Amino acid sequence: MDEFAQLSRENFEVFQRYGDASLGLDPKHKAIAVYASPAAPTTYFEKDLKCGQLRKFFKSRPSSGTGSAHQDPTGAARPASLKMVVVDSRLESWSHPLPSLWTTKDVFLALVDTMGMNPAALWLLRSDYDGFHHFAPTAEEQQDEEVGNVDTYYIGTSNFVLIWTFDRQHLHTHALWILRQGQSFSNSAPVAWFVNVLRRHQEFVYSPFLLAYVTALSVCCTFDGEISYRAHVVRLTERQTGYSTHSSSIEERLGMESLTVSIKEVGEVLNHIANKERHFRLVETILEFIGENAILDPGGWKAVQEDSTRKLVAAIPLLRRRMYASQEYLKYLKERAERLSTVLFALLTHEDSATHAELADASRKIAEASKRDSSSMRTVAIMTMAFLPATFFAALFSVPSLDWHSDAVIQSNFWVYWAFTLPSTALVFALWVLLDHRTERVSIVTEGRSPSDEERPHSSNSKLD
Numbered sequence: 366m367d368e369f370a371q372l373s374r375e376n377f378e379v380f381q382r383y384g385d386a387s388l389g390l391d392p393k394h395k396a397i398a399v400y401a402s403p404a405a406p407t408t409y410f411e412k413d414l415k416c417g418q419l420r421k422f423f424k425s426r427p428s429s430g431t432g433s434a435h436q437d438p439t440g441a442a443r444p445a446s447l448k449m450v451v452v453d454s455r456l457e458s459w460s461h462p463l464p465s466l467w468t469t470k471d472v473f474l475a476l477v478d479t480m481g482m483n484p485a486a487l488w489l490l491r492s493d494y495d496g497f498h499h500f501a502p503t504a505e506e507q508q509d510e511e512v513g514n515v516d517t518y519y520i521g522t523s524n525f526v527l528i529w530t531f532d533r534q535h536l537h538t539h540a541l542w543i544l545r546q547g548q549s550f551s552n553s554a555p556v557a558w559f560v561n562v563l564r565r566h567q568e569f570v571y572s573p574f575l576l577a578y579v580t581a582l583s584v585c586c587t588f589d590g591e592i593s594y595r596a597h598v599v600r601l602t603e604r605q606t607g608y609s610t611h612s613s614s615i616e617e618r619l620g621m622e623s624l625t626v627s628i629k630e631v632g633e634v635l636n637h638i639a640n641k642e643r644h645f646r647l648v649e650t651i652l653e654f655i656g657e658n659a660i661l662d663p664g665g666w667k668a669v670q671e672d673s674t675r676k677l678v679a680a681i682p683l684l685r686r687r688m689y690a691s692q693e694y695l696k697y698l699k700e701r702a703e704r705l706s707t708v709l710f711a712l713l714t715h716e717d718s719a720t721h722a723e724l725a726d727a728s729r730k731i732a733e734a735s736k737r738d739s740s741s742m743r744t745v746a747i748m749t750m751a752f753l754p755a756t757f758f759a760a761l762f763s764v765p766s767l768d769w770h771s772d773a774v775i776q777s778n779f780w781v782y783w784a785f786t787l788p789s790t791a792l793v794f795a796l797w798v799l800l801d802h803r804t805e806r807v808s809i810v811t812e813g814r815s816p817s818d819e820e821r822p823h824s825s826n827s828k829l830d
Contacts, residue, residue: 367503373488378474381491382465384455392416394468395451397560401570402444403669409567411560414450416472423448423479423539443669445536445571449529449563450476451556455546463493464545480530480539483517490528490543495521495643497577497650516573520580522647523640524555524587527580531573536670540576558583572673574655578680581648585688588641592691592698595634599701602627608708621720624713631706638699645692652681 393413401407414422425448453467466473477487483500500517514534520527522545529540544556562583569575605619605627619627659678761767766779 367485369488370484373486373491374484377484377487377491381470381487382461382463383470383473384465384467392468394419395556395560396422397447397449397451397563398422399447399563399567399570400444401446401568407568407570409564411564416469419450419472420475420479422450423476443536445538445669447538447540447567447570447575449540449542451542451544453544453546463491466543476539476541480541481515481517481532482528482530482539486517486519486528489519489521490526493521493545494519495523496647497654499654518573518577520577520647520651522580522584522644525559527576529576533573536571538570538573538576555583555587558587562586566677569673569677571670572677573670574659574674574677577651577655578677581651582684584644584648585684585691588644588691591637592641592695595637596694596698598630598634599698599705602631602705602709603701606705606708606712608705619712619716621713621716624709624716628706628709628713631702631709634702635699635706638695638702641695642692645688645695648688649685652685656681 393415396410396412396414396419398410399407400410452473454464455467456464477484485500486498488494489498498519500519502515515530515532517530518528525545526543527540528543529538531538542556542559559579562579563576566575566579569578572578605623655674656678659674764779764782766776766782767774768776
């Protein structure tokens with residue numbers, strides 16, 4: 366074990382998180398086994414196993430029914446096997462940036478040791494790496510018969526991680542398929558696609574590149590449906606905005622909320638396109654690796670291995686053509702989404718301006734209504750002023766202190782009228798002045814300025830005379 370591999374193992378054992386407490390009393394994992402022998406049909410098993418049964422499942426070897434224990438020294442009749450365990454992983458909380466493996470620590474590390482995984486792959490798993498990585502045995506490890514013929518492979522995608530080892534001497538493949546998820550187990554499509562593709566290619570279990578090819582094919586198949594859905598989102602948004610070859614104008618005015626939702630959806634489409642482009646580059650790397658290593662040393666392959674690998678390599682050109690077609694469509698979809706995003710922002714700006722214009726119009730109408738109310742109040746005040754003199758004199762002439770039928774109109778007690786009227790009038794005006802000044806003082810305390818400050822210049826360039 367080199368220094369980095371040892372460091373990776375120590376780091377993984379110390380820092381990797383597990384969902385032990387949330388597993389329940391009887392947790393189970395999907396286990397898949399494929400047994401093949403030239404003398405018997407290939408068999409495929411798929412079942413759910415408890416955590417405690419996984420290590421025994423990895424250690425078991427093909428029974429006598431699928432292959433003889435005494436093979437031809439040339440390896441022509443040697444049986445092959447593939448064992449794969451599906452493990453979930455997810456974020457226990459958003460406060461932890463790295464996901465937890467939804468199994469127990471002792472079981473997972475036992476599987477790692479049983480399959481002979483290069484510990485350097487644990488660093489990639491712990492750090493959430495993507496991409497394709499191959500760990501060949503070192504010169505020192507090649508001296509050991511147990512680990513000298515074991516290659517480790519790692520593939521990381523946005524949906525899952527696949528780590529597998531291939532024993533070239535015994536033709537045993539052990540794999541861990543780890544589903545990457547958020548805080549809920551809701552996306553089962555990646556594992557369903559992978560298992561379906563693997564089952565259809567089980568007869569190629571002799572090849573060390575079977576899982577690499579299955580990964581490439583399942584990723585492309587999964588992406589076909591996702592790309593179609595994103596294209597549908599773009600088409601619907603184009604029809605709503607009138608920016609479509611099938612729509613000549615906007616069907617109905619889009620509000621701020623609808624435009625914001627559409628911008629979010631188109632942004633998600635662009636993010637998915639960028640992710641798909643990244644994964645297509647990963648698939649191309651995998652296919653190049655299979656092609657280069659399949660012809661690296663043809664004479665070194667056993668006959669059945671060579672035949673399985675040759676058939677996988679023969680299928681690569683067709684897969685590449687499909688992938689290139691998807692890439693070209695992604696470029697086209699990306700251009701449409703980018704232009705649509707520009708249109709949506711323009712519509713949002715236009716809608717914002719229209720909203721401001723409507724608000725300004727509403728404010729103008731309110732001002733006009735206020736002006737009309739002010740005119741009405743002024744009319745009422747003028748009418749009141751017009752009737753006040755007549756009302757005053759009518760009330761004055763009706764005062765009993767004035768006798769209009771006698772020679773002396775003003776009676777001796779007429780002073781009583783003025784004795785009450787003048788002080789009362791003065792009291793009313795005094796109260797008005799007092800309350801008005803009190804209101805001004807409260808305004809100064811709460812707002813920090815007096816009403817007269819509004820008439821003063823606020824420019825910093827103003828000067829005092």
